[in-house]
Amino acid sequence: MQEWIREQLRSPLPGSVSQRCRRYRFVIRASGALKPPRPRLCAIQQSNGVLEMTTLVKHAKKRRNTRRKTLIGGVIVTVQAAGAIIALGYTSASELPELDALERLAISTAAADQYVSGTSTGFVKGEDEKYSRQQVTPASRGLTYVTYSRTYKDLPVFVGGEAVVVTDSKSTVRSSTAGSGPLQVSTSAKVSAKKAKAVALGKHQGTVRGEPTLGVIAEGDGRLVWEVVVSGDGEHGPSVAHAFVDGQTGAYVGSWDEVARGTGNGHYNEQVHLDTTGSAGRFELRDPTRGNMRTLNDAASGTPFTDADDVWGNGVGSDLVTGAVDTQYAGAAVWDMLEEKFSRNGIDDAGRTATMFVGLPAANAYYACAGTGDASRDQTKYGRTTDRARQVNSVDVVAHELGHGIFCHTPGGSRGITNETGGLNEGTGDIFGALAEHFVANPNDPADYLVGEEVNLSGRGPIRTMYDPSKNGDPNCWSTDIPRTRVHSAAGPLNHWFYLAAEGSKPAGKPASPTCNGTDVTGIGLWQAGEIYYHALLRKTSGWTYTQARKATLDATRELYPNSCAEFNVIKAAWNAVSVPAQGDPTCTTGTPTPTASPSAPGPSSSPTSPPGGEPAAAPDIDGAKVEAHLEELGRIAAANGGNRAHGTPGYRASLDYVKGELDAAGYNTRIQQFNSGGKPGFNLIADLPDRGDHDKVVMLGAHLDSVDIGPGINDNGSGSAGILEVALTYAASGAKGDKAIRFGWWGAEEDGLVGSKAYVTSLSAAERESITAYLNFDMIGSPNPGYFVYNDDAKGDFITEALEEGFAAEDVPSEGVSLRGRSDHAPFMAVGIPSGGTATLSLVPVMSQAQAAKWNGKAGQPFDPCYHRNCDTVENISTAALDTHTDVAAYAAWKLTGVHAAGGSEGSTHVTNNTHFPIRDRSVVESPITVQRDGPAQAVREVKVDIVHSYRGNLEIHLLAPDGTEYLIKRPSRLDRADDVKLTKPIDSSAEKTDGTWKLRVRDLHSGNIGTLRSWSLIF
Structure with missing residues (x-):
């Protein structure tokens, strides 16, 4: 069906x-x-x-x-x-x-x-x-x-x-x-097809494919034209030009080319993983998991690359097999990025991608779009540098060329009659090149906003500079000359806009970007800007112009962020800063909160409360899938770094840069502290959330970020690092504000003997030490045979231990005290009198006891983590259920110890509850209603509380439906979440909604074999 x-x-x-x-x-x-x-x-x-x-x-x-x-x-x-x-x-x-x-x-x-x-x-x-x-x-x-x-x-x-x-x-x-309004034009041509051929051949070298086609260009009331396709060699290489000749006057109107050209970087990615096909004796460089993506040998008439032992290339820059490895690796990265970040299935969103070639005998690269809607019929070819020492197939160059494919396979294709459309096509390639570099996070080619920066094709460094295009002679600002500017230069304003939208004009730790109108722009983050631009491409029409791109991004922003104008204003300011004029721009306004809330009678019960100082706010349920995504990223970084993220390696710095980028985008003030260990520079990352509590009283959460040098360190201690990262991001996004400020730290060189955390504590003044009221450490919180341990080796930290034990109780998981005898990063804090605590999934005892196994459904007599300090400490070495539980406990303690109160403060809050039990059957949907109607001061729903008994909560997807139909995601399903029951309190912002009316909690069971009951749920105003 x-x-x-x-x-x-x-x-x-x-x-x-x-x-x-x-x-x-x-x-x-x-x-x-x-x-x-x-x-x-x-x-x-x-x-x-x-x-x-x-x-x-x-x-x-x-x-x-x-x-x-x-x-x-x-x-x-x-x-x-x-x-x-x-x-x-x-x-x-x-x-x-x-x-x-x-x-x-x-x-x-x-x-x-x-x-x-x-x-x-x-x-x-x-x-x-x-x-x-x-x-x-x-x-x-x-x-x-x-x-x-x-x-x-x-x-x-x-x-x-x-x-x-x-x-x-x-x-x-x-x-x-x-693309335009209604057309009204004569369809009777005065110029013959033969004459149109001659005009086209006067502008383009080559031969005419087929016969000219009569059609219309939608400008004004319309223009009758002949389309003549000329195939040959253009000024910069192969060309398939679609030339348009006026059907009434014979004038040359313009053209677009199926072949999009670019140049790039011959940087190698070193040892990488490739998915190939075949068996021992004959493997083929073809990826069956990504649309049968393949790289062929252009120097040998397009033959496939094959290998006897599935170990490809020798690392030499001029070696074609090595070039094929770099190309295939980059193509796979683009595929994964499109799927993960933009929900796009391949280049054409139909599970297909272009065939790639290495060995082009030219200092160039290009993408040829067949224009059929089937990306597998497209081709992209990569050449070599002018000195023939390297090939032009770094991640940003391959992603640039495949970005042309995305431009071709979104509405309107690559068609246009001026270089303005071509410039937007080139800029799109540069944007996807920058996105791919950040996605891959390969320490051999640090992510930046330079195009082909390491190829040095002509001895002049990068080909283009996105934050300041003028450094390469390209325009920073849009002008009426853009339609007549060379397409690579015409990309300048789009590249400039994207950098301003993503990073801003004066980003910390990154290059400043001059604006055309002298204003300052604050960026919204790389992936946010990337998502907005991708959605703009999905509403593109042929003959796209800068003013149309401006409007498309503003329309997309308004629809992606319907309850906020902050992002809209940044996108608009970035366009103003590159001088692109407005033309039919949408406007953005946010509604004024007016709803009130009260329970209806005799329906759900209400319970107004007014505790002194306000009611403590419950921590939200941390999204385990997002924590796992952070671990996947750390795993990719380790794989690109020879299998580890150890102190002093590019892999450690790439891990730190990834965490820092996530925190910067969330609004944290971050700083990197440098120290030395073993003759190598080491780095700590410190993050403070501004304007959230008294910064003279700080609660700090920390984890070490480095691994040993023989393994990727995903449990030790990617797990703790990823867990507190998602706690930090959730804390910022929730708007939580406590009596105390919150701070997070990621330590380097822990495996060398707690060097990073010692360096941080040593650097603190007496007053700064005094200001840290609690330090919580999270080390190895995802062991595959997990325990649920709470540190108890600091008497001054009893209140921390109590908060963590309460957190485990809230998760309905029994915990157990453990003394780590100073063998983790809480020890330096404890040594100077800072109250300390933490959690872990293992103790100093080598194996799990019978009693522990009975308590935690574990394996008695087996190690908590059999891959401790080994190369098998990968993402497969993680108990996602334990990781989720420990992360939720970390959040519980963070909210409690910083003193976050429920919105409304001393004025109290109103709970409206539906206690009717609803059975949750296999593969079914239940909806439980609460009707709200009362007079009085306006209040918004700020939290929803859910109590479900269920034998496999990973099957459940939960949404809150507002009276106007707006949906709030309360819980995502996850096949990796094997725990029982759902007991959570989720913050929401309904200030833009009308509160009066019927709210519904929708619980959807997606699979068979496990049933349960929705026991109650509450709206909290």
Whole structure:
């Protein structure tokens, strides 16, 4: 049935009303159906632009491990003129079916189709224009981008003809982008196709492919043109130019080229992991896990690279196999980045990527987009430096070329008639190059905003400098000359904008960036800026200009951050700072909080409280998946550093830079403290959160960041480092503010004898030591045979021990005291009288006892961590359940010891609770309501408290639904979270919502085999 839906997504817009009815019926009822249901009734009502369809069906819903049949009753779907699904009702008394991602995508597509094809929807089109759906792109945050091509009187619209409709998670049409307004132009050409060929060949060297095609360029009322495709060698290498000649006057209009050219870096990534195919004796450099990505030998007519033992290359810069390794490694990194950061499946979002070649006999690299929508038919080729000593295939160069592929395979493609579109294409490549360098975090090529900085192709250093393009003779600022500027130089303003948006004009520890209007810009972070630009690409149209790119990023920002204008204002300020003028810019305003909250009677109970000084706020449940993601990053860094992150190595510094980047983006004030150990420089990282409590009274959490030199150190101590990093990020994001300030530290050279933490404590003045009221240490909190230990070796830290024990009790996990005898980083703090404590998953006893195994469901007589100080201490050596529990306990103690109070302070708070028990069955959805209506001063919901008994909480996904339908994620599902029960209090910010009305807690069980009960939940105002 899901394949049927995919077929519908590929098909044209619905035609007759009966076809529409059939289309929607199948889409809505596909969930769980064994076969397409037979309709008993299909009622149609259409008036004032509203299409309502009702289908009554009976079918068996297949359930895993059971023969039970569920009868589903009537299904009603109403599609508004604007494309919004406003009613989705199920009349059965049985459990509520939930739409999966593919079904939601189908409904969003149907909403977009209705918006484009309907009347009185607000979509403007001419009488002689037709739109055909070309592409459906699901993206992050529930947004879907549906792209349409246009014809005018059955002629193709070559440039400016696309429309992009954006829908949200509720299938509401949020916005649309069209290349131009309605067209009105004669379609009778006065210039012959033969004449058009001659004009095109006068501008482009080569031969004409096929016959010229008559069509339209959408500028003003439209322009009739011949498209002539000329293939040959251009000024800078291979060229497939699409030239446009005016069909009335014979004038040359402009062109775009399928081949996007660039130059790059021959830097090697040294020893890396590659996924290949084959078996002993014949392996092929082809990656079956990433769209069959492969690198071929251009110097040998495109033959595959093969190897007998699956060990590739010799590290010599001119060796083609070594170049193929670098290319394949970088291509895999781009694939992974697109998937992880942007939810994109390959270059074309359909699981495909370009074929890559090394051995191009030129000092260049280029991307050739076939223009078919299938990226596997594209090619990208990489040459060598002018001295022939290295090849042009560093991570940023390969990512730059593949960035051209993304530009080609997003709406509008690479088509345009001036170099302004080409400049945006080149800048897009540079942006993805910078993103990929930061994603890979390879210490052999530190992440920066330089393009090809180490190739020194012509003895002039980097090819382009994103933070100051003028250093390479490119314009920093947009002007009316950009459409006539060489495409690589025309990228200057976009590169400059991206750096300002990501880092700002005066970022700490990074190059300053001059602005064109003399203003200062504060960046929002690399990945935030990258996500915004990617979403802007998804609403791109052909012939894209800087003013259109500006508007697209502002539209994207407003939709990605609907409850904040801070990001919108930074994106706008960055465009102003590179002199790109506004043209139809959206505006951003945030609503004023007006809701009040009270319990309804005789419904859920309420409990107003007013403890002295305000009620202590509960720590949120830390997202274990995010902690695991940090560990994956540390694992990648170790792999790129020869298998470790030891003191004095680039891998340690890359680990520190990664943590620092996350903290800087979250608003922390960070500083790096340098010391020496073993004749090598060492580094600590200290992070303070400004304006959150009394900085004369500080609670500090710390963990050592280094590993031993024979292993990656993922449990020892990537686990503690990742855990407190996510606690820090959550603390900042939650807005928590306590009586005391909070500080975090990551220590270097612990494995050399606590050198980093000793250096930090020694550097403190007496007053600074006095200001630290508590130090909490987290070392090895993810052992595979885990214990749940609390340090008890500091009498002055009894209150810390108590807080940590309370945290374990809140997780329903028994804890046990342990003395580490000064063998971790709390020892230097304890030695100078600073109260200290911490947690660990192992003790100084080598194996787990029988009593401990019974208490923790562990393995008696086995080590807590069999990979301690070994090369097998990888991400596979982690108990994710223990890691999640210890991290939650760290958060509990951080909130408690800093004295974070619930919002409202001494004015107290109101708890509104629904105590009705709801059974949670396998693969089902339950919704529990709380209705709020009261008079009095406005209050916002600030926390939701959930109590669920369940035998496998990783199966559960929990959302809070506001009265207006806004969804707040309370808990993500995770197959790695094997613990029982859900007992959490989650902070939310509902200040922009109307509080009156019915709130719902939706709990969705995604798998079979485990059941439970929603016992109660509360809204806290």
